[in-house]
Each structure stands twice: as structure tokens, then as C-alpha cells.
Amino acid sequence: MNTGSREEELLARLQQALQDEDGDDTAMGRMLCAYDPADIALALEELEPDEAKRAFATLNEHCSALVLGMLAPELTSAIAADLDVRDLERFARILPNRDAAALLAEQAGGALRDAPDAAMLDSAVRRDVKMRLDYPEASAGRMMTGDFIRLDPSMTVEEALEAVRRSDPAQDIPNVLCAVERDDSPDTPRERLMGVISIRDALMASPSQRIDEVMAHEVLCVTAKTGTTEAARLLSKHKFLCLPVTDDEGFLLGIIPAEDLMQFTLAQLYERYSRSVGTDAAAMEKMTPAQAAMTRLPWLLGTMVVELGAGLLIDQFNEVLSKVILLASFMPIISAVSGNVGLQAAAITVRRLDTGDASARAARHALLKEAMTTLFMAIASGIVLALIGGVWSRHLMFGVVIGLALTASMLTAATMGTLFPMVSKRMGFDPATTAGPFETAFQDVVGFGVFLGLATLFADQL
DSSP states (O other), X not given: OOHHHHHHHHHHHHHHHHHOTTOOHHHHHHHHHTSOHHHHHHHHTTSOHHHHHHHHHTSOHHHHHHHHTTSOHHHHHHHHTTSOHHHHHHHHHHXXXXXXXXXXIIIIGGGGGXXXXXXXXXXXXXXXXXXXXTXXXXXXXXXXXXXXXXXXXXSBHHHHHHHHHHSOTTSOOOSEEEXXXXXXXXXXXXXXXXEEEEHHHHHHSOTTSBHHHHSBOSOOOEXXXXXXXXXXXXXXXXXXSEEEEEOTTSBEEEEEEHHHHHHHHHHHHHHHHHHHSOTTHHHHHHSOHHHHHHHHHHHHHHHHHHHHHHHHHHHTTHHHHHHOTHHHHHHHXXXXXXXXXXXXXXXXXXXXXXXXXXXXXXXXXXXXXXXXXXXXXXXXXXXXXXXHHHHHXXXXXXXXXXXXXXXXXXXXXXXXXXXXXXXXXXXXXXXXXXXXXXXXXXXXXXHHHHHHHHHHHTGGGO
């Protein structure tokens, strides 16, 4: 059975067990623990938070620890909020050192120092937790680990590989070996990074070669205060297996393995995506049809009010419409083409908001760029429609009127489609819910107003 079908099977069985009011939670726990912890974590992430907590509570201690170490950060925090420091400490003793340190630093924080059983933790875990807590959240220092293999640059490759063999196979040691030079300062002994070598490169080298002959000397590092987003960008761009972290003086503090940073990046991307498509995008997915309708209905009613303004505007031009019936044939075309432009602009803007940059400078740049793009499209579309209208009506001015109207309507739609998502985001509303209806309504009012206004002005020539 492949991974996808196994996960789907587990999710289906889990949902059925949760819906069974007479079900036995103990039996649910036995059923869950028969699966791989990674599959359990994926299934829990598909549930409502309360359901995920209930299912997690049925797991045995060993399975709970492994699953907690694999969950997305938001769900981990939600579950950890119901646990005390002792529970987290017990889980940490089951997890690999690096995962244990990450869990305790993020969820237990400073409370770990007062935990009665904290001394029972592995010394490397305690050291990692203390080191991480010295730095703010979303920084490289919070993600780094000090649990990695250190080498003397003068060692031979064979001696380095022997150091790897002596390491604990149960611990998840990064696959990069760091050659360091010790600075035995009277205050605090420190290490300066001289180079790195992967285990694979060491295996490919001659056993008698010295590490400083085969290691990479030019190593890209970040400081402990570097943001995790910037660290992830560097790691992805250069395709490193790890990213060394130094202090302000260049002394080595720890390293961030690529897989740890990738997990953080995926979680961050999902969070930004959720924010960009709406403040409550995840909640919207979980709403009932009635709840979703009540959330979106006010914006549609607001659109209806604006469109009534367009109706009143059209009513003022009954005379010219009755004289030139062909004008009515082109109104749906102007509305449809402009509406598509507005929806494109709104979609592009919502996607741009995914980067998290909603500053005034970014807004001005986005508006200018979209206006210039739409201007080229509007001129081209206006000329095409003007030619069609002129040939159809056999009046040149008729073509000019509908061409200018389409151009004005498209520019309005693009402006509204770019501006409304940004305004909605600033005001705390869902851009995906508010942008589409309002840009459509405003482009109709402006487009029809320009169209019928010009038609009235040049009525004698139509």
C-alpha cells in the first residue's frame, strides 16, 4: 500500500472512530499506534483542533512523543498547551536530541528550568535548549543545534570517519562534519569554523588525506540573529546540507540542518498562504455552507447597492439608448472584458500579498505596474472593439465611443482589483471575499458612465 492510500485509510478510520459516540478511545489509540507516526501526524493535521487533541490523547507515551515531534507548529502548540512541563520532558527523552531540543525550546521555554525532572534530560538536549532560548523566535539562533561532530583540521579522513562511527547511531546527527579550531579563552572556550566536509565527501577521499586538504574552506555562515526566512533563502539558493551559525565575532555557535529549515519554511509558507487568501482561510474551509454564506453575503449585498447605482446611472440615459439601440448590445461586452481584467488584477495582488509585504511603497509599486500593464491591454482591446463597433454601426464615432469606454472601464477594474485586496488586508477583512464583488461593481459604474456619457455627447454623430 502506498503512503497516500495508507494515510487516507487512517484518516477515514479515525474520523469514523471520532464520530462514534459509543466508541472506545482506548481502542482508537490501539488502532492509531498500529500506523507509522508520520501517517498519524498527517491524519491529525486534517482534523479540527479539538478532534486532533482527543485523538492524540489516546496514544501511548512513545507514540505520542514521536507524533508530537512531526506535527505542524500550530497543532503542536495547540496540543502542548494542554500538557505540563513534565509531560513535555518525558516526550523529550523519547525523541532524538535535536527534535527534543526544538520541542522544549518552542513549547516549554523558560519553564523547563524549573521542571523537577529536567536534570534527567540528556546533557546535549539541555545545552541545546538553553542555547536556543538565548535568541528570539524566528531567528537562526532559535533553530540551531550544537549537537554535531567536530573535527580537528589536522585529522586524517580515516580518523574523521572513525569519529562518525563512534557517534551514537540512535541520535540524528547532521551529515556535515565541522572542522574547528579551539580558542581557549580564559572566560569561555570558543570554536572558530575552519571548514566543512560532508560524510559522503569524506568517504570518497583517500583515508590518509588530512581534513584541511579535502574540506570546503569558504563556508557561508549566518549570525544567530539572522531571520529564519533569510536563512532558508540562503540554504535553498546554495543547496547546502546545513547552515553554520556564528556569533558577532565569527565564532561557531551551532548549525541548522537543511531538513529542519525546510520544515520551518513549509510551515511558514502555509501560514502566509492562509493569511494572503484571507484572515480566516482555514476557518472558511471548515465552515458549514450556511456559515460560509453568512460570511460572504454582506459583501454581495454591498455590491448590489453599488450596482443599483449603475442601474440608476443607466436610467438617466434612456433617451440616448432608445435612439441608438446598438449601444445596449455592447454594454455586456464592456462589462465582461473589464470584469476579467479586474479579477486577474485581484488574483495577482492576493498572490503578491503572500510575501507579507503590504507596505505603502509596495502598494504604490503594485498599482503603477498593474496600471501600466492594463493600459497596454486596454488600448489594444479598445482599438479592436472600436473597429468592430465602427464597422457594425457604420459610424466611426460609435466605434470611438465604445473603444474609449472599454479603455476607461478596464483601467478602473485593474485599479480596483489591485487596490481593494490591499485595503481589505489592512482593515482585517478577507481579500478573496471582498475584492471580486467590489471591483466588478465599481468598474460597471465607471464603464457604463463613460460609455453612456460619451454616447450622449456625440449622439448626433452616432
